[in-house]
Amino acid sequence: MADPLLELLLTENTNNQPNTTDTSSTSTLSKYLSRLLSLRPTDLTTTEPQSLTQSTQTNLLSLQALSxxxxxxxxxxxxxxxxxxxxxPTLTRTATDIKNSVPNLDESTSTFAATYSRARTTTAGNDESNANTALTHRKSSLLLSRQADKLSDILELPHLLSTAIASAAAAPSGSANYTAALDLHAHIRRLQILYPDSQLVADIQIKAEDAMKDMTVNLLGSLRGSNIRLASAIRTVGWLRRVVPELGGSTIVNVDSTSSMKTGTGHGHGMSTYGHATEEATEGSFGALFLAARLSTFLSMTEDALAPMRDLADQESEKRLQSQQSQNVGTGTGSGTGTTPQLQRRTSSHTPSSAMQGTQTERYLKRYIEIFREQSFATVQMFRNIFPQGTSSTTSEDEEVLRLPSALASFPLHLVGLLMETLQTYLPNITDAAARESLLVQVLYAANSLGRLGADFSMMISLLDLPSDGPVEEEGQVEPEWYRVIKKHKVQAARLDALASGQENAARRVSQDVAVR
Incomplete structure (x- = not known):
């Protein structure tokens, strides 16, 4: 029923308004007509107008919300x-331009690939490589960017080296820091060998050498320490071997132990030979360097530390010279009295005030001899332990003659020469025979200490200008003071040896008794 009615309505609507029908509207009309047919006639006049009004209002609100x-x-x-x-149209023109530029782009890409090809770059000559400076610069920049961390570590090497050296010098025991500094320096030298053409590595090498000079100064300063020990000296010399390896020589010199040691100053008479002076291949110039450092320490201890005592001794020397000049003048004016010079010396040396003369000089010489004994024995002993002696069977006699002796061959001579010069200068100030004898005995003990190492200089005290006021011998000659001192010293040494041997025998007997029990 709804379909014929719908067709009728559509036919009329088409006649009135052509081309206004739509499929969606047709389906809507069909649904609405079906609904109208389902209603009662009374509903068409009562509820349907209200329903249409409500639907219209709902659609209007929906349209407003959507808008x-x-x-x-x-x-x-x-x-x-x-x-x-x-x-x-603009898009069309742009697409046409892109289409036209594609052949040019393809040609440029082919040219770039042919110019900057890796195979072409590796096989090209100098002329073509110069033309590719941009590519080379880019490769260098990329390589620098990748190796930035390593370059930063390399640039920090001189600073690390300086810090290690400074901390080792400041710390009481800086052996670990010195070892680390030497390892850093060895690493820098390896870099210099691997990259000899690198300006960066060359600059780092220069800075490292400056730092190693500071380390060398610090090591030499430690060798000049007054209380240096053997272990510390061995470590220091070992570090110096690594810092300045060019000082290590390969010469081997053997000096026969039967040859005597002589000097041009007159102090070498009576000096025994210092053992077998053999310079090993490991000594080189380090032995002379070590002895020079210890000699500097000895001179600083005897000249700087003892300067106040030496000044007082110099004042006594001036007084002695003035008194001698006045006595010479008095002797010249009273020469007709018949008094002999020897008697005048005896009477002047035994005046009541003579015991007070030379007190400051005695203190100075006593301390000087103590320092000499300690430093000379310690230096020679440390030298023999640091540079062990040995003999070489591969060198001929001609080579042994032409090569220089060890640095230790003349070092004891120089020290003894300084001691004898000091005694010759200040010993005449002491007028008390007992004080002079005590000092000479102290010198003999120092000589015996060096004698255990092969450098006994006991007989050199005979060269000192000592007063001959001892007892007269059978031949009518006065016994020299140095002779009496040596004789007494030998007697005391024999007693000490006998006492020591007696104690050893007693200890041996006690041990035997204990073993028997």
Missing amino acids: SRSHRSTTTSSDQLSTLQESI
């Missing part, structure tokens, strides 16, 4: 739609 939500996008879409007619 409120999407009015901006709707407006924008409308604007874009208005410009779409201009955008499409």
Whole structure:
């Protein structure tokens, strides 16, 4: 029933308004007509108008809400739609330009690939490599960027080296820091060998050498320490071997133990030979360097530390010279009295005030001899332990004659010469025979200490200008003071040896008794 009615309505609507029908509207009309047919006649006049009004109001509210939500996008879409007619031709022209430029791009790409090809770069000559400076610069920049951390570590090597050396010099025991500094320096030298053409490595090598000079100064300063020990000296010399290896010589010199040691100053008479002076291949110039450092320590201890005592001794020397000049003048004026010079010396040396003369000189010489004994024995003993002696069977006699002796061959001579010069200068100030004898005995003990190492200089005290006021011998000659001192010293040494041997025998007997029990 609804379909014929719908067709009738559509026919009339088409006649009135052509081209206004739509499929969606047709389906809507069909549904509405079906609904009307299902209603009662009374409902068409009562409830249907209200239902239509309510539906109209609902649709209106929905349209208002939709307009409120999407009015901006709707407006924008409308604007874009208005410009779409201009955008499409522009897009068409751009696409045409891209299409026309593709052959040029392909040609440029082929040219670039042919010019900067890796195979071409590796096989090209100098002329072509110069033309690729941009590519070379880019490769260098990339390599620098990749190796930035390693370059930073290399640049920090001189600073680390200086810090290690400074901390080792400041710390009481800086052996670990010195070892680390030497390892760093060895690493820098390896870099110099691996990259001899690198300016960066060359600059780092220069800075490292400056730091190693400071380390050398610090090591030499430690060798000049007054209380240096054998272990510390061995470590220091070992570090010096690594810092300045060019000082290590390969010469081997053997000096026969039967040859005597002589000097041009007259102090070498009676000096025994210092053992077998053999310079090993490991000594080189380090032995002379060690002895020079210890000699500097000895001179600083005897000249700087004892300067106040030496000044007082110099004052006594001036007084002695003035008194001698006055006595010489008095002797010249009273020469007709018949008094002999020897008797005048005896009477002047035994005046009541003679015991007070030379007190400061005695203190100075006593301390000087103590320092000499300690430093000379310690230096020679440390030298023999640091540079052990030995013999070489591969060298001929001609080579042994032509080579220089060890640095230790003349060092005891020089020390003894300084001691004898000091005694010759200040010993005449002491007028007390007992004080002089005590000092000479102290000198003999120092000589015996060096004698255990092969450098006994006991007989050199005979060269000292001592007063001959001892007892007269059978031949009518006065016994020299040095002779009496040596004789007494030998007697005391024999007693000490006998006492020591007696104690050893007693200890041996006690041990035997204990073993028997």
